[in-house]
Amino acid sequence: MTSYFGEKVALYYLWLGWYTILLVPAAILGVIVFLYALAFFNTSPLIKEVCESDTVMCPRCDKWCQVWQLRDTCTYAKVSHLFDNEGTVFFAMFMAVWATIFLELGKRHKATFVSKWKVFDWCEEEEELILGVVNDPDCHPKEFRHSYLRSTLVLVLVTLMLVLIIGLTQALVVFRVVAAVLLSEGTWEFVRDHANTVAVMLGAVLHYFTMQVMTRVNKAVALKLCEIEKTQSIAATERSFTVKMFTFQFFTLFSSLIYVAFFLGSVHRINGRPGSYVRIFGKWRLEECHPSGCLTDLFIQMAVIMLLKQTLNNIFEFTVPWFKSYFRRTTTKKLERKCGDCYKNACREEEKRGHDPCDICKLHDWLRNYDLNDVNFFSLFNEFLEMVLQFSFTTIFVAAFPLAPLLALINNIFEIRLDAIKMVSLERRLVPKKTNNIGIWNKVLEAIGVLAVIANGLVIGVSSDFIPRLVYHYHYGPCANGEDNVHCMKGYINDTLSTAQITDLNVRKDFSPSQLITESGFNVTQCSYKDYRNDVDYSLTSQFWLIIAVRFAFVVLFEHVVVIFKCIAAWFVPDSPVVVKNDRLKDKLSRLKEELQDMKYSQSTDV
Structure with a gap:
């Protein structure tokens, strides 16, 4: 591959192949975590408490939403349990x-x-x-x-x-809020009952199409x-463009996920409470998470974006060059007919005489190569960008979607073959670099x-x-109060709910x-x-502040522990194998000996 495409393309496939191989253990563990949650699907006391609850919940939207029973969201609670359980904590640490x-094994x-290709130094x-000197021996380097x-101008424009x-x-966000209201007023009963979930899915689809438009805008701006x-x-231009383009794409892809994960699902309800709701333009109530948590909303966003992005990108990535090549071939058929059997026979006669193939036969090959799609700097850049963004999805929010490594693995198995077919059969050869x-x-x-450590x-x-x-398990639950023969999480769902009195004028x-x-x-x-509010004056309870303290203590502890493990892993795995280091040491020694001999020879000649 290096002799035909050059080291740059070869290193892309080397990196992609290695990334795909190492996705295998991550995908297997992700499936195990998912199956672990599935194994306790029917025995979880939290799911049982939701599905058997008689609690009446406040309306989730204005006008058309009525009070509802908590047990109506039994299915939603089961799905939440699949992606929000004890196993995801350890899986997030593992993925970090x-x-x-x-990265270390990749190095x-x-x-x-x-070292094998002799390009280490x-x-x-x-x-x-060197290229400048070859073109013009009297050239001068472009100074820094x-x-x-x-x-300052670039920084301001990037910020804007x-x-x-x-x-x-x-x-x-506004679209999801308005869509939820409109869907709740619709004629379809299923859509009305699941208006918030449908609005989240529609928002994810719209987010995908927004990404496609912004990708072109981001490239032009970068x-x-x-x-x-x-x-x-x-080289400096390429590095600068890569950093800017990735930054823009990262914010385009992850801004919505960051909002759902860290604002909508924040430690305190940003949408307010009954009697004091936060409204957009003073009209529409801000969306809120399900009582089972916000991770399901985050999972829906990630699943839709990953499936759409990977599936549609692979389809367009292969079919668009194929159609372009097909239409190019149809426009050159007349020229190919002129280079028909007569030219081929002439070439055969020349070959029989021991001569080189005729120029007309070469022209036939040139026409065939001309039918292939043109390539440029962005051809390989786009492949790297797609895979690095996928790596971001696989690691940054993996706590909400343990199956992300599995989807990435399946995608990459097809990606490698499709990229190879595209580069060999559908596109002109990249200039070897x-x-x-x-x-x-x-x-x-x-x-x-x-970022994966911080985000997870x-x-x-x-x-x-x-x-x-x-x-709740260790401080407020039955086990903390010394009750025996009772599950430690019994009563947890009711403990997370507060009550709004309809007699309150603001609530009414x-x-x-x-x-x-x-x-x-x-x-x-x-x-x-x-x-976690008092039922009388709606003030935050002591349990709320205790949970906040433990949350932030956990984040600090989690990040320090994971960073320590990352540092140990980076130290434990050397960047280069011992064989490569020894080979390079021998090469340096032999080169120094040759330079020393040349120096002695030149000195003896001068004498």
């Missing part, structure tokens, strides 16, 4: 350490082949200088320059671009910013590994119900009289909602 091990794997800047004005992307995320910077070399690493992508992957710690400590369940303003009538025609005088 796995990311470090993947060793790369070092073996780089290759320097990108030196090659550009730095302009604070240009840097990120503000725009975050603004689009807020627009998606290129323009690189022009403003006026970087010193082609020499390199000894994957460039700035190494730094990007390391940054993702750090926050997802478990802030968004999930792991900490509230832990506090938020709900119309028709909303407070149950399906059996009973007028309720109070309803429940998920929060």
